[in-house]
Amino acid sequence: MTSSAVQAPVARLVLRAPYLIFLADIRETGFAKTGLGIAQWCPEKCVGQLRLPGCAVDARLPDLDIAAARAAGARSLILGAAPIGGDIKPNWVETLCRAAEAGLDIVSGLHRPLSRIPGLADAAARGGGRLVEVRVPPPDIPIASGRKRSGxxxxxxxxxxxxxxxxxxxxxxxxxxxxxxxxxxxxxxxxxxxxxxxxxxxxxxxxxxxxxxxxxxxxxxxxxxxxxxxxxxxxxxxxxxxxxxxxxxxxxxxxxxxxxxxxxxxxxxxxxxxxxxxxxxxxxxxxxxxxxxxxxxxxxxxxxxxxxxxxxxxxxxxxxxxxxxxxxxxxxxxxxxxxxxxxxxxxx
Amino acid sequence: MTSSAVQAPVARLVLRAPYLIFLADIRETGFAKTGLGIAQWCPEKCVGQLRLPGCAVDARLPDLDIAAARAAGARSLILGAAPIGGDIKPNWVETLCRAAEAGLDIVSGLHRPLSRIPGLADAAARGGGRLVEVRVPPPDIPIASGRKRSGxxxxxxxxxxxxxxxxxxxxxxxxxxxxxxxxxxxxxxxxxxxxxxxxxxxxxxxxxxxxxxxxxxxxxxxxxxxxxxxxxxxxxxxxxxxxxxxxxxxxxxxxxxxxxxxxxxxxxxxxxxxxxxxxxxxxxxxxxxxxxxxxxxxxxxxxxxxxxxxxxxxxxxxxxxxxxxxxxxxxxxxxxxxxxxxxxxxxx
Missing domain, CATH: 3.40.50.300 (P-loop containing nucleotide triphosphate hydrolases)
Structure with missing residues (x-):
């Protein structure tokens, strides 16, 4: 058991809205559940969707390219597609890099770390946005205190x-x-x-x-x-x-x-x-x-x-x-x- | 919940005996519990203890320097001391580096990673031994299957x-x-x-x-x-x-x-x-x-x-x-x- 309680202020995992939902070239709704769920539950956070040629799912959001999404105020591109195996397809990479270069945060819940996508870290550095892994907990989580909280x-x-x-x-x-x-x-x-x-x-x-x-x-x-x-x-x-x-x-x-x-x-x-x-x-x-x-x-x-x-x-x-x-x-x-x-x- | 069961062979955390127990300059038994416990429970794995000037605890093992421990067959130096805060004291570093340079694995259960001790990774590379963090789980642990095992x-x-x-x-x-x-x-x-x-x-x-x-x-x-x-x-x-x-x-x-x-x-x-x-x-x-x-x-x-x-x-x-x-x-x-x-x- 870890014995030292961490007293430092706790960093939190916080995303920047509004979102551009990236549905890539997904053909079946089952592989776009993340993107469709976000569009359903928080349409007010979504300025649009970005679909590649061949995409057959529709989150009923305006179709925007990166420049148009930027102009509409988008601050994050959300990877709303999850193909089998949880990986990112090679033909998605160029779009992701262009979004990062334009300053959008790239937000992913996939298994493969964003930092391993060729060119993406450099593009984010140039654009000034972040690569946000939703699967990665914030640092400095404390041991539970058991203290009763209000609310x-x-x-x-x-x-x-x-x-x-x-x-x-x-x-x-x-x-x-x-x-x-x-x-x-x-x-x-x-x-x-x-x-x-x-x-x-x-x-x-x-x-x-x-x-x-x-x-x-x-x-x-x-x-x-x-x-x-x-x-x-x-x-x-x-x-x-x-x-x-x-x-x-x-x-x-x-x-x-x-x-x-x-x-x-x-x-x-x-x-x-x-x-x-x-x-x-x-x-x-x-x-x-x-x-x-x-x-x-x-x-x-x-x-x-x-x-x-x-x-x-x-x-x-x-x-x-x-x-x-x-x-x-x-x-x-x-x-x-x-x-x-x-x-x-x-x-x- | 993580959905993919890992099928790859599982790496295991395995130490190399026999051990040289490093008690450093600890003065109170409470801060040498690890070293004393090992000497008590598996004396057959321990060729000796290494104590720095001022050490006031005794695991009742032969006092050996690094060369003598090596000659007696030691394959790992076990950090048997845990001062308050779980850190490694500056005056221990030279001994740890010499042990690593002599080819001993350095085994630690302290919070501070061994790789952050100045010079230790280089010394281990030269000596051919490993830096073993007992707090770090092996990679590729699978999701539980729930399958009944024999025994x-x-x-x-x-x-x-x-x-x-x-x-x-x-x-x-x-x-x-x-x-x-x-x-x-x-x-x-x-x-x-x-x-x-x-x-x-x-x-x-x-x-x-x-x-x-x-x-x-x-x-x-x-x-x-x-x-x-x-x-x-x-x-x-x-x-x-x-x-x-x-x-x-x-x-x-x-x-x-x-x-x-x-x-x-x-x-x-x-x-x-x-x-x-x-x-x-x-x-x-x-x-x-x-x-x-x-x-x-x-x-x-x-x-x-x-x-x-x-x-x-x-x-x-x-x-x-x-x-x-x-x-x-x-x-x-x-x-x-x-x-x-x-x-x-x-x-x-």
């Missing part, structure tokens, strides 16, 4: 990976803001960070510091302010449960929403590991979360029902609600209002 | 940090070996790694990979072989529980021993966080550990009784044994035989 926090947790934690957290934060309540979405994954413009890539933090990283992600705040925190992994996941627990402890969640995909029976990619029962998932999170916040409670279940036939959807949600005693919604269909009602009712 | 595993867990997990694991491994049974101590901290000559600095691993690192630390083995794994942190620790959970899941422990310090009521350095009840600690580890090994069980409690008055020791251990139904021993006093008896009885 309120909701954490979106899950029965597995990729069950809608980011979507649920975003929609709850938006619903709070729509009601005129003070709320901030706190991102822990790369797409979330690009949407929020800042955040903590929690799964890339050295494990001694995971809870500490979660603590600085949601600092002290006004007593009635909600941080709505994007969860990662699952306490039941054979590979990632440690990340999930560090995030739960450091978040000191006052409330959790459990996210789940209807009809998923096995953990994705982990044959032999069943997806936990919803109530077991609620119970374990409350049990573990009490260690750093004794008043933690569950305020709802957020279910991705896309794989359910339309005629079974409502019965499925009602059955979940009966069994858990919680509001159970698909935020994409019903919206998160029922969860937000419960959360404000029990935590205010 | 048996015991994990020493704890109610807090620094309660005797390393000592307990070492003494249990030695007891198994003394009985002629196949057993390997698996180290997860810096001193443990130096004693074992290899291991995994688990708390320095990026958190997405913690359970994967634990998986490669204790690979498939013969059906009756025991890996005795040094635990880290505590599932109840507000900063380190995520490390502990990743290690528990990846270890797929068949058995746990819960380590505890008598009379410790608060988590060290965490006011307001009480040390958990022994039975609660056993229960939570079994509950969480079942996710990757449904047949996990507790086989004993290992208690550091140093702070108890002699006349209360036995009553304290008997009370713990009554309350938990487990053999409860101080391995430093009674030895771990009672725990090993239980472990072999229930897990064989």
């Amino acid at each position: 309120l926090r909701l954490l979106a947790v899950g029965t597995d990976c990729a069950v809608g934690k980011k979507y649920s957290a975003l929609s709850i934060a938006r619903e709070l803001q729509r009601r005129g309540l003070p709320a901030t979405f706190r991102a822990t994954g790369q797409t979330g960070i690009m949407i929020a413009g800042e955040g903590m890539p929690i799964d890339a933090v050295v494990c001694d510091f995971t809870a500490g990283a979660a603590e600085i992600l949601s600092p002290d705040n006004a007593a009635d302010h909600w941080d709505v925190i994007e969860g990662q992994g699952s306490l039941f996941h054979p590979a990632y449960a440690g990340v999930s627990l560090g995030l739960l402890h450091g978040s000191q969640a006052d409330a959790i929403v459990v996210c789940h995909e209807a009809e998923r029976e096995q953990m994705a990619g982990y044959a032999g590991y069943p997806v936990p029962d919803l109530q077991d998932c609620i119970d374990l999170h409350l049990q573990m979360g009490r260690r750093t916040n004794p008043s933690i409670r569950c305020v709802g279940v957020s279910i991705n029902t896309a794989r359910l036939p339309a005629d079974r959807r409502r019965a499925y949600l009602e059955q979940c609600a009966r069994r858990t005693g919680m509001p159970c919604v698909d935020p994409l269909v019903e919206g998160p209002a029922a969860i937000v009602d419960r959360m404000l009712g029990v935590c205010a | 048996l595993r015991l994990l020493a867990v704890g109610t807090d940090c620094a309660v005797g997990k390393k000592y307990s694991a070492l003494s249990i491994a030695r007891e198994l070996q003394r009985r002629g049974l196949p057993a390997t101590f698996r180290a997860t901290g810096q001193t443990g790694i130096m004693i074992a000559g290899e291991g995994m600095p688990i708390d320095a691993v990026v958190c997405d990979f913690t359970a994967g690192a634990a998986e490669i630390l204790s690979p498939d083995n013969a059906a009756d072989h025991w890996d005795v794994i040094e635990g880290q942190g505590s599932l109840f620790h507000p900063a380190y529980a995520g490390v502990s959970l990743g290690l528990l899941h990846g270890s797929q422990a068949d058995a746990i021993v819960v380590c505890h310090e008598a009379e410790r009521e608060q988590m060290a350095g965490y006011a307001g966080y009480p040390v958990p009840d022994l039975q609660d600690c056993i229960d939570l580890h079994l509950q969480m550990g079942r996710r990757t090994n449904p047949s996990i069980r507790c086989v004993g409690v290992s208690i550091n009784t140093a702070r108890l008055p002699a006349d209360r020791r036995r009553a304290y251990l008997e009370q713990c044994a009554r309350r938990t139904g487990m053999p409860c021993v101080d391995p430093l006093v009674e030895g771990p035989a009672a725990i090993v008896d239980r472990m072999l009885g229930v897990c064989a």
Whole structure:
């Protein structure tokens, strides 16, 4: 265990908006999820999209070249495309270098470091912009203190990976803001960070510091302010449960929403590991979360029902609600209002 | 979550024995714990100690200079001293450079990288030895697979940090070996790694990979072989529980021993966080550990009784044994035989 708490001021991962979304020559929406998600969740941060010949996806933003994006105020080019393998295709390089030379920050969540793209570092040096790796945590993350912070926090947790934690957290934060309540979405994954413009890539933090990283992600705040925190992994996941627990402890969640995909029976990619029962998932999170916040409670279940036939959807949600005693919604269909009602009712 | 499983062969952190233990000019045993621990636990790996003028600690090894250590077969100089702040003192540098120039590996668990010590990298290049940072994990650690491995595993867990997990694991491994049974101590901290000559600095691993690192630390083995794994942190620790959970899941422990310090009521350095009840600690580890090994069980409690008055020791251990139904021993006093008896009885 690392013994020295770092007292230095903490550097933060902060992006510069507005964005030019680079969709490259992607032909299938599945490989442009990052770019499309940003355009959907924060169109106000996006001045346009940049598409290469052959691109077949559309974020419904104005098509701009680099000069036009610059003129429109763009400060960052966001790599919104993620081909198989997480690498950057050779025919993208010239565009990226020209954007860097024009002074745009180049923002990437891909595995391959931007500094290894031929010519890009030099172009950025000439243009005066930054190469920003969304997967790289800021320096000087402290060891968690366990000290209770002011303000309120909701954490979106899950029965597995990729069950809608980011979507649920975003929609709850938006619903709070729509009601005129003070709320901030706190991102822990790369797409979330690009949407929020800042955040903590929690799964890339050295494990001694995971809870500490979660603590600085949601600092002290006004007593009635909600941080709505994007969860990662699952306490039941054979590979990632440690990340999930560090995030739960450091978040000191006052409330959790459990996210789940209807009809998923096995953990994705982990044959032999069943997806936990919803109530077991609620119970374990409350049990573990009490260690750093004794008043933690569950305020709802957020279910991705896309794989359910339309005629079974409502019965499925009602059955979940009966069994858990919680509001159970698909935020994409019903919206998160029922969860937000419960959360404000029990935590205010 | 990182999505690509790495298939490449895994590099391992392996030290070269025999060792020359460098105690520098340390005056208090507390700052030479690493060196003294190595000399105590693996004297057969140590050809001697190297002490500078003013050194007031003694590992009871022959005093050798670098030439004599080389002649006696030494292959590594182990930095056995850790002054406050974890740095290397200026007056140690000349000795370290001469050792590197003579071809010894220089092995350090201190925070300051060896590569930043003036002249040391050049000296190592000339001598042909390595600069080995015990705090730096090997590259290419995979994401945990959750696949059940062959062989048996015991994990020493704890109610807090620094309660005797390393000592307990070492003494249990030695007891198994003394009985002629196949057993390997698996180290997860810096001193443990130096004693074992290899291991995994688990708390320095990026958190997405913690359970994967634990998986490669204790690979498939013969059906009756025991890996005795040094635990880290505590599932109840507000900063380190995520490390502990990743290690528990990846270890797929068949058995746990819960380590505890008598009379410790608060988590060290965490006011307001009480040390958990022994039975609660056993229960939570079994509950969480079942996710990757449904047949996990507790086989004993290992208690550091140093702070108890002699006349209360036995009553304290008997009370713990009554309350938990487990053999409860101080391995430093009674030895771990009672725990090993239980472990072999229930897990064989």
